[in-house]
Amino acid sequence: MTLPLEGLRILDLSRLLPGPYCTLLLADLGAAVVKIEDPQGGDYVRQMPPQLGEEGSALFHALNRNKKSVALDLRTPAGREALLDLAAGADVLVESFRPGVLDRLGLSFDTLVERNSRLILCSISGFGQSGPDRDRAGHDIGYAARAGILGFAGEPHGRSESWPGVQIADVAGGSLSAAVAILAALRERDRTGRGRHLDVAMTDGALALLHLHLATTWGGGGPLQRGTGPLNGGYPCYGLYRTKDDRQMALGALEPKFWLAFCAAVEREDLGVRGYDREARGAVEALFASRPFEEWLALARATDCCLEPVWEGDEVEADPHHRARGLFFDLPDPRLPGGSLRSLRTPVRIGEPPLQPAPFLGADTRAELEAAGVSAATVDAVLALLR
Known part of the structure; x- marks a missing residue:
């Protein structure tokens, strides 16, 4: 070929x-x-x-x-x-x-x-x-x-x-x-x-790379600010969270169906209508801090909710999906x-x-x-x- x-x-x-x-x-x-x-x-x-x-x-x-x-x-x-x-x-x-x-x-x-x-x-x-x-x-x-x-x-x-x-x-x-x-x-x-x-x-x-974020700004969302925009730390459904053992998980449950699936998996259906509510971020931070990394990793593998581990060091190369892709x-x-x-x-x-x-x-x-x-x-x- x-x-x-x-x-x-x-x-x-x-x-x-x-x-x-x-x-x-x-x-x-x-x-x-x-x-x-x-x-x-x-x-x-x-x-x-x-x-x-x-x-x-x-x-x-x-x-x-x-x-x-x-x-x-x-x-x-x-x-x-x-x-x-x-x-x-x-x-x-x-x-x-x-x-x-x-x-x-x-x-x-x-x-x-x-x-x-x-x-x-x-x-x-x-x-x-x-x-x-x-x-x-x-x-x-x-x-x-x-x-x-x-x-x-x-x-x-x-x-x-x-x-x-x-x-x-x-x-x-x-x-x-x-x-x-x-x-x-x-x-x-x-x-x-x-x-x-x-x-x-x-x-x-x-x-x-700020194309989407500037559109939000120009549409009335206010100036760009560190850690408070929808996709850089503002929305509770989308962000990095520390676990009980000080590892990190990346949650990207931006669509309601994924956020609802996440809330159901962690038995917090009360958060289901608050995925875009910045005031709910503290509750989600506390939730992640209550369980160790391995427990969150198991939940991520079992639940279709856009939750992934933040790999560190040599863990990236050990990822079985990357290896299967021949990267x-x-x-x-x-x-x-x-x-x-x-x-x-x-x-x-x-x-x-x-x-x-x-x-x-x-x-x-x-x-x-x-x-x-x-x-x-x-x-x-x-x-x-x-x-």
Whole structure:
């Protein structure tokens, strides 16, 4: 069986998480992804702990399976010319520099499309290619803060230090938004025959996660507030609750039928009409605090009421449903201690993805440049920087 994106060729100049996870999604769907890395160290994530002996970081291996690596110094004439030759045969180029960096390197969108009018350039940045803050440096925590995500998390009147600990703006705002934009632009190109420049701002994407909550605000529900909105701690039928032994359960009984089922299971039918009554939250908190975690876990398994355990630590990987779905797998890699790397599948699966380990820095430079028709002199100049 062929994969849906077979035949699609992507150049990935991005680093760290947002761009590489976007191209990992596309690589797992069959796209040929070539990482373009600086010869001096490559993608920054190669150096981040934990390190797998001399084979680079676990983070790099997790984000860059099924890709190839070409090392180019884009500040040199040879590196720039090689990149333009590679772009001439590519469908998509993904980058995550600050706005204007590609222009200063002589690799603007206009320059790229002179070589390949069908090329789609996807620029992922913190604040976008326009606006007064476009040149500000940042990372996920700052983008989520500016988008209002962090100010909406935690207990009422709680400290602003509350945050989920996962990269919301990077992945939801950057990786997933970019993947959708790229696929839409490819469909458009089928009609027009021309590429386009895509502007993906991680802050915009993080802000999009408040779409439903802002609609409530603009509809008369008042300003966004930490821990008091319908779905962030206000409704008793929807929230996190501590058990007698200080574990947590997640109750999502938003529809009346699920709330009524929950109330019946705990023999508190008197709460059945109070699922949306904020004043009833204390009673539900006391109810959860009266029983240990294992008892709530048994009730969750026996009752169809949208009640789930909050897994901690290694419990996630031990979940029998996740295992049955094949979400975790061992990626063979003879270069690593033990000969394999524990890995997580990407969530969109149409056919079985390839299972090639992440590449050494610059491992595919010669082969990819020669296949793209780069001149022998330019190839030699590029390879000289790798020695």
